[in-house]
């Protein structure tokens with residue numbers, strides 16, 4: 001069976017890791033099935049949709065490596081939505097309603113008081129042509145509701161298992177607002193039909209929409225797709241991930257020096273029975289994709305896990321790849337010496353400057369004589385074998401050991417308390433610069 005999926009973000013904010021997970025699962029499933037991945041920009045909300053978010057979404061997905069086979073925008077498809085409205089009206093499934101939000105609220109409270117489900121009471125269905133003409137003469141404009149059929153709508157969800165809703169617990173949804181604005185419930189179904197979407201994979205906050213949308217697929221003569229509702233991911237403490245707060249946005253992670261495959265590797269494992277592990281490519285993840293691994297619990301996104309994976313990536317990153325990330329003219333011995341100590345590739349620039357540019361050494365009180373002795377015994381030629389031999393001789397000559405031996409050397413040579421292994425840094429600093437720094441001179 002050929003598979004078509006879509007990732008359908010609204011361009012009303014930056015993508016966060018929760019959105020990225022939905023995109024990734026869609027993409028991996030499509031690739032696994034050799035199917036098609038559509039990027040659909042859900043920009044029906046004209047007031048809140050912004051071109052800069054539309055662009056940012058494409059940029060962020062490209063950064064993750066989630067290439068799309070087709071790009072669609074709802075704002076280009078008004079004619080299709082109006083055709084669908086006409087079909088629904090002709091079938092008596094789309095009807096005008098005139099209540100104001102206040103009237104709806106009062107009606108809702110009255111139903112609750114009478115212990116009735118707080119759904120729309122369908123008052124508008126009882127209006128005669130004359131009633132409607134009168135309301136419109138008063139200046140009221142209709143919004144349009146989809147008339148649900150009284151039924152139990154059931155489906156087998158790839159992520160949730162058997163799922164269903166009794167429509168009597170749902171209000172007839174508004175598909176078109178009084179200002180003519182088309183709402184997602186309708187536009188999404190029209191698109192899914194027109195674009196031949198076979199699998200709708202999205203967050204489980206859309207489960208109720210699904211019940212309504214299944215009836216819409218039927219009413220519009222479309223084939224109902226298979227659904228997979230992923231339990232919504234939360235932050236480490238179970239808090240919601242809101243894209244509007246910019247929490248854990250992909251762009252922030254990118255700016256911080258996080259590697260896209262670290263994000264992909266973590267997101268592919270979360271909510272599944274797979275252990276979090278580093279994967280080199282999306283193809284590797286796509287090959288291993290399996291709905292059977294997905295669980296029902298809300299996965300938690302912990303930034304600590306991402307940082308750990310990211311560090312693993314960098315520690316194993318070959319020089320050729322690192323060059324593309326690091327904005328300094330570093331060489332391979334340098335990269336291999338420092339990579340094990342970096343949490344983001346751009347930190348390499350700092351160590352390059354420590355090794356190759358003048359630096360004021362840090363000499364603490366009482367260490368001057370020791371460092372002088374160290375300078376005098378430093379060999380002329382330095383390689384990675386130098387450090388252990390030199391510091392062993394220094395220990396014997398000065399009776400210093402442990403921190404008292406090593407820390408003053410590191411502070412003088414690098415100006416820092418921590419960093420990559422000194423045995424690797426020393427040859428990069430070189431004998432002349434090292435000697436000068438040990439003698440307290442900026443070099």
Ligand code: GLU
Pocket residue numbers: 007008009010042184188201202206
């Ligand atoms: N624009 C909707 C959202 O961002 C799409 C949901 C769907 O995939 O149908 O929630």
